[in-house]
Amino acid sequence: MKEKNSIERRKFLKLSSTAVLAGLAGNLTGIQCREGQSIVEEAAQKVGKLPRRKLGYSRREISVIIGAGDYELLLIEAGVLCGINYWHKANRWMTSGAPDVIIKNRDNNYCQVTVDRVGGGHYDGRFDEEEHYRYVKEALKKTGLRYFDDMQLHFGYHNTEEIKKNRSFIRAFERLKKEGIVKHLCLSQHSYEGSSRVKNGQSAAEVLTAVVEDGIYEHAQFIYSYGSDPEMDKFIEFARAKNFGTIAMKTARGIGRMKEDKSFMDKLPNDTSPYNALTRWLTTKTKLDAAVIRVRNLDEFVETYSGAGKDMQARDLRALDIMTAEADKTACRLCGKCQAQCPQKIPITDILRFERYALDDHDRNKASRLYTGLPTRGDKCINCRSCIQSCPLNLQIPEKISKAHILLS
Numbered sequence: 001m002k003e004k005n006s007i008e009r010r011k012f013l014k015l016s017s018t019a020v021l022a023g024l025a026g027n028l029t030g031i032q033c034r035e036g037q038s039i040v041e042e043a044a045q046k047v048g049k050l051p052r053r054k055l056g057y058s059r060r061e062i063s064v065i066i067g068a069g070d071y072e073l074l075l076i077e078a079g080v081l082c083g084i085n086y087w088h089k090a091n092r093w094m095t096s097g098a099p100d101v102i103i104k105n106r107d108n109n110y111c112q113v114t115v116d117r118v119g120g121g122h123y124d125g126r127f128d129e130e131e132h133y134r135y136v137k138e139a140l141k142k143t144g145l146r147y148f149d150d151m152q153l154h155f156g157y158h159n160t161e162e163i164k165k166n167r168s169f170i171r172a173f174e175r176l177k178k179e180g181i182v183k184h185l186c187l188s189q190h191s192y193e194g195s196s197r198v199k200n201g202q203s204a205a206e207v208l209t210a211v212v213e214d215g216i217y218e219h220a221q222f223i224y225s226y227g228s229d230p231e232m233d234k235f236i237e238f239a240r241a242k243n244f245g246t247i248a249m250k251t252a253r254g255i256g257r258m259k260e261d262k263s264f265m266d267k268l269p270n271d272t273s274p275y276n277a278l279t280r281w282l283t284t285k286t287k288l289d290a291a292v293i294r295v296r297n298l299d300e301f302v303e304t305y306s307g308a309g310k311d312m313q314a315r316d317l318r319a320l321d322i323m324t325a326e327a328d329k330t331a332c333r334l335c336g337k338c339q340a341q342c343p344q345k346i347p348i349t350d351i352l353r354f355e356r357y358a359l360d361d362h363d364r365n366k367a368s369r370l371y372t373g374l375p376t377r378g379d380k381c382i383n384c385r386s387c388i389q390s391c392p393l394n395l396q397i398p399e400k401i402s403k404a405h406i407l408l409s
């Protein structure tokens with residue numbers, strides 16, 4: 001496992017130096033190498049050290065931007081150099097073992113195992129103490145991490161009743177904690193409000209409030225982005241008062257498609273970029289503990305993370321206003337408020353989440369694969385327009401659903 005990582009490292013260094021000799025590094029990543037400094041080191045130097053905040057009741061100091069186990073090795077190495085010390089989805093390292101850069105500094109990194117329901121997806125799968133327990137042990141063996149700092153329930157609970165009645169996940173955690181395999185419990189929570197695929201689905205804020213009151217989980221990841229979101233803002237205030245940690249995910253609403261639109265980009269003030277303005281805002285203007293902002297390469301790494309902890313200048317505030325006006329016309333917040341109105345039981349939130357994967361994350365394959373697996377798709381829309389009245393953004397949902405169907409079919 002370590003050997004494989006070091007081979008990858010050697011291959012990368014060889015690639016870097018070959019690229020320098022050939023003058024190709026700029027073409028590979030957009031970042032030129034200087035003598036004695038790899039493109040990873042140069043990218044990290046441009047970003048600098050990320051600020052840290054105390055998380056949840058444990059008061060662990062974590063970087064304001066957290067990393068992910070499905071990032072490419074270059075990004076993980078650059079992240080470590082910048083002080084990223086919390087890695088969600090660390091179980092993604094099961095296939096080839098955790099990167100050397102993490103293994104060698106194991107105790108300086110917080111690694112999270114993300115655990116799904118079993119026997120189906122997050123709508124129809126079940127909690128199963130034995131299966132969760134077995135999975136975490138297997139993940140530990142295959143990643144070589146020695147222990148996981150956090151055990152995360154992926155996609156969260158459907159409603160507050162489920163938290164009270166189904167304690168299997170928590171029991172699996174408690175057994176693993178006694179064995180010293182995991183330390184803290186957390187969840188990522190989606191909204192199930194109005195979903196026809198679960199019984200009595202509730203909003204993320206309702207479920208998370210009950211989770212905090214239950215007192216067993218330490219922190220949560222939830223969908224949060226720029227623009228007005230009073231319901232989640234209220235929850236963040238509440239969580240902070242209770243020493244419950246908050247990490248925003250799916251933060252870059254609509255930005256991928258904005259960057260492809262030259263006429264939109266021309267409207268932004270000089271020396272601003274959407275990802276950089278978003279990062280500044282998330283890390284200085286909100287009460288979050290940390291955020292996930294996905295990047296795909298070292299160019300995006302520098303552009304995005306160099307804004308972490310930096311004050312917003314007037315030009316950044318202006319850029320964010322322009323971005324918000326655009327996103328509120330184009331990109332769903334995934335709140336689920338519209339779904340209960342749909343006579344066709346169309347999973348609007350899922351479809352528009354997959355649309356975001358395709359248009360913002362540029363991951364068309366994943367989006368199409370997920371879309372194909374839906375029980376009801378966009379072509380069942382009868383254009384009754386009942387959904388629109390419940391949308392806080394007044395998005396033209398039927399038109400969006402129809403376009404998404406063509407895009408993802």
Ligand code: SF4
Nearest residue numbers: 342381382384385387
């Ligand atoms: S317009 Fe389409 S998506 Fe909206 S409620 Fe009617 S059938 Fe459902």
Ligand code: SF4
Nearest residue numbers: 332333335336338391
């Ligand atoms: S379409 Fe509107 S109401 Fe429906 S999930 Fe998106 S933002 Fe919320």
